[in-house]
Amino acid sequence: MKKHNNGGLVYSTESGRTCPECEQPVDSCLCDKTTAAPQGDGVVRIRRESKGRGGKQVSIINGLPLGQADLKDLARALKAQCGSGGSVKDGEIILQGDKRTLAKTILEGKGYRVKLFGG
Numbered sequence: 001m002k003k004h005n006n007g008g009l010v011y012s013t014e015s016g017r018t019c020p021e022c023e024q025p026v027d028s029c030l031c032d033k034t035t036a037a038p039q040g041d042g043v044v045r046i047r048r049e050s051k052g053r054g055g056k057q058v059s060i061i062n063g064l065p066l067g068q069a070d071l072k073d074l075a076r077a078l079k080a081q082c083g084s085g086g087s088v089k090d091g092e093i094i095l096q097g098d099k100r101t102l103a104k105t106i107l108e109g110k111g112y113r114v115k116l117f118g119g
Contacts, residue, residue: 061094078093078106
């Protein structure tokens with residue numbers, strides 16, 4: 001068990017990383033619904049990446065002005081519509097495979113401004 005500087009729990013061997021605010025596991029954090037969405041320039045960017053993934057390609061979507069809970073819901077919908085797996089990590093949605101054009105079409109249909117980059 002590791003303590004934060006202000007005395008709060010940061011990591012527990014039972015549940016992994018914990019939220020410094022509510023001291024719940026990060027996956028079931030109670031603060032997710034109340035935290036403000038990150039602010040950006042209003043453009044959602046989708047890039048393709050394969051470095052460090054054993055040659056397998058992924059599409060990484062970032063710049064979405066959503067909180068963690070809404071980001072997870074959008075990721076779930078994108079995975080279902082793209083027919084692929086994926087996850088949410090560090091404010092980014094990661095879709096397995098090169099799904100950039102399909103994800104761009106879906107996100108533009110939801111009203112986002114989207115740019116593709118990264119070859």
